[in-house]
Amino acid sequence: MEQHEKFEYILRLGDNALVLGQRLGEWCGHGPALEEDIALTNISLDLIGQARSLLDYAGQVEGAGRDEDKLAFFRDVRQYRNVILLEQPNGHFGDTIVRQFLYDHFAWLFYNELMKSNDDQLVAIAAKSIKEVTYHRRHSSEWIIRLGDGTAESKEKVQDSLDRLWVYSGEMLTPDSLDKKAQEAGIGVDLDVLKKDWHVNVKGVIEQATLTLPEDGWMHSGGKKGMHSEHLGYILAEMQHIPRAYPDAKW
Amino acid sequence: MTSTLSIEDIWKLLTEVKDPEIPVLNVVDMGIVRNIQWNDDVLEVTITPTYSGCPAMDVISLNIKSILHKHFAENVAVKSALFPPWTTDWLTDDAREKLRNYGIAPPEKGTSDKSALFAEQKVIECPKCGAKETTKVSEFGSTSCKAHYKCNVCLEPFDYFKCI
Numbered sequence: 001m002e003q004h005e006k007f008e009y010i011l012r013l014g015d016n017a018l019v020l021g022q023r024l025g026e027w028c029g030h031g032p033a034l035e036e037d038i039a040l041t042n043i044s045l046d047l048i049g050q051a052r053s054l055l056d057y058a059g060q061v062e063g064a065g066r067d068e069d070k071l072a073f074f075r076d077v078r079q080y081r082n083v084i085l086l087e088q089p090n091g092h093f094g095d096t097i098v099r100q101f102l103y104d105h106f107a108w109l110f111y112n113e114l115m116k117s118n119d120d121q122l123v124a125i126a127a128k129s130i131k132e133v134t135y136h137r138r139h140s141s142e143w144i145i146r147l148g149d150g151t152a153e154s155k156e157k158v159q160d161s162l163d164r165l166w167v168y169s170g171e172m173l174t175p176d177s178l179d180k181k182a183q184e185a186g187i188g189v190d191l192d193v194l195k196k197d198w199h200v201n202v203k204g205v206i207e208q209a210t211l212t213l214p215e216d217g218w219m220h221s222g223g224k225k226g227m228h229s230e231h232l233g234y235i236l237a238e239m240q241h242i243p244r245a246y247p248d249a250k251w
Numbered sequence: 252m253t254s255t256l257s258i259e260d261i262w263k264l265l266t267e268v269k270d271p272e273i274p275v276l277n278v279v280d281m282g283i284v285r286n287i288q289w290n291d292d293v294l295e296v297t298i299t300p301t302y303s304g305c306p307a308m309d310v311i312s313l314n315i316k317s318i319l320h321k322h323f324a325e326n327v328a329v330k331s332a333l334f335p336p337w338t339t340d341w342l343t344d345d346a347r348e349k350l351r352n353y354g355i356a357p358p359e360k361g362t363s364d365k366s367a368l369f370a371e372q373k374v375i376e377c378p379k380c381g382a383k384e385t386t387k388v389s390e391f392g393s394t395s396c397k398a399h400y401k402c403n404v405c406l407e408p409f410d411y412f413k414c415i
Contacts, residue, residue: 035399039391046395049304053333124334128303131336131415139390141368201368 001185007062008081009182010122011071012224014054015082016172018072019232020103021047022239023090032093039139040096046132053125073243077226077233084223085168087232091161094154097143098161102169104137105201109194118186141205148209155210162206163214170219173198178224256322261287261294264322268314271307272394275353278311282341285332293326294319299337302395339414350412351378356400358414375411377402387411 001009024044031037055068066074086103090096111133114126147158175183175191182188206213222228243249256264265284266277278284278298286297296315300308312329319327339358342350347357356378375385382404390413392399397410 035389035391038393038399039389042391042395045304045306046302047304049300049302053303120334124332124336128300128333128336131338132303135390135413135415138368138370205368 001181001187003061003063005178005181006185006187007058008178009188010054010058010061012081012083014051014058014071015080016086016103016107017047017054018051019080019082019235020086020100021045021051022235023086024096024100026090027096036093043100043136043139046129046136050125050129050132053128057121057125069243073240074247077228077236079226080223080228080232080236081226082223082228082232083168083171084220084229085165085172087223087229087235088165088168089231092157094147094158094161095165097140097147098158098165100136101140101144101205102165102202103172104133104140105198105205106172106194107133108137109197109201110189113189113194117188122187144205144211145209148206148211158209159211162211166214166216167218168220170216171221171223174219174221176224258287258289261296261319264318265296265315268311268318271310271314273350273353273355275349276346278315280343280346280349282337282343283311284315290328293328294323295328295330297330297332299332301337305395337415339412342412354378354409355397356409356411358412375400377405377407378409379407380405385409 021044024040024047027037027040027044029037031040051072052068055071059066059068059071085099088095088099108130111126111130115123115130117123117126144158147154149155173191173195179188179191183190203213220229262279262284265287266279268278270276270278270281270283273281281301283298283301284296285299286295288295296319298308298311298315308331312331315329316327340361342358350357356375359373372387374383375387376383377385377400380402382402384403385400386403388399388401388408390398392410396413396415398413399408400411401408
């Protein structure tokens with residue numbers, strides 16, 4: 001695996017954490033209850049911390065002098081490598097929780113596997129992140145059950161969120177040529193194996209929540225190669241506006 | 252100027268650096284300081300974050316530098332290491348007692364089910380009245396490292412230092 005490919009691979013992981021972290025930050029001051037406002041922003045903070053470690057490392061691997069801030073604030077939509085699921089709007093609380101639930105189960109399995117990587121820095125980031133993701137996964141899974149097995153209205157809403165967001169779940173679980181190269185090089189994770197475990201774990205929670213597992217069909221993809229939905233541009237516009245307006249500003 | 256302080260003295264000195272969010276604990280109690288060593292004429296202090304996004308790390312690093320600068324003229328470098336990842340098992344017994352006295356329930360020691368999807372509800376003692384009948388309000392609290400509980404006996408809300 002060449003260095004620029006390794007850079008791309010790490011960028012995907014960093015962008016996933018950054019974009020979801022930024023999305024969750026939008027809930028600050030808008031949570032349905034104070035505890036949830038704090039929970040969502042705590043999770044956001046963890047994700048942005050993970051993104052910092054990953055983007056910092058991606059910059060080192062690239063070797064072109066870009067640090068975490070350069071990578072976060074001075075790339076355009078087409079240069080972002082996150083999966084499309086994570087840039088989807090927050091919607092209502094059920095939408096946010098379903099998006100989180102699908103990703104948390106992925107991230108938990110992914111980081112567990114990444115701890116076996118032959119790259120020491122990725123192992124370190126994975127070992128750190130897994131502790132945080134364990135809490136996130138528990139939180140979103142408990143909410144899926146509470147909403148699914150809750151009132152008629154909460155059940156209907158969260159089932160609808162699940163049905164609408166399911167088409168975005170395939171991208172993170174389906175390996176492309178870069179994923180395969182990373183796996184063969186012993187750096188990355190085998191997504192084919194991960195996908196099976198993800199289905200078992202997700203199905204378990206959905207059944208406990210008395211919800212119906214959507215059927216796998218056509219899935220959205222493209223984010224990992226920089227082809228995004230319309231939503232990412234708006235996220236970046238808000239997130240990048242200050243550093244772009246004042247590119248030489250220092251803390 | 253060459254320092255006359257030993258590495259041991261420097262460890263002692265760093266107990267004066269408090270955690271900015273939990274000022275009863277110092278960075279050594281917390282297990283945040285991982286290593287202190289001389290690298291030629293540079294004193295290297297390695298610290299590790301409690302959580303990836305812990306916003307206190309920059310302040311901690313700055314405070315470590317400033318206290319060392321007071322005692323040395325030499326270069327001080329504060330490095331951050333992620334591995335091995337920080338765990339609440341590194342909190343000293345002394346630190347646990349300080350937390351309790353400060354009104355924060357200390358983390359349980361070495362629980363084995365940290366990675367379980369749905370952890371069994373633990374018995375967390377109220378740090379104010381000592382009652383064992385408490386309820387988890389939210390697993391996320393006022394900082395990354397704390398969860399929010401309330402006591403069913405004295406009815407006070409309190410923070411629980413999450414076990415990771």
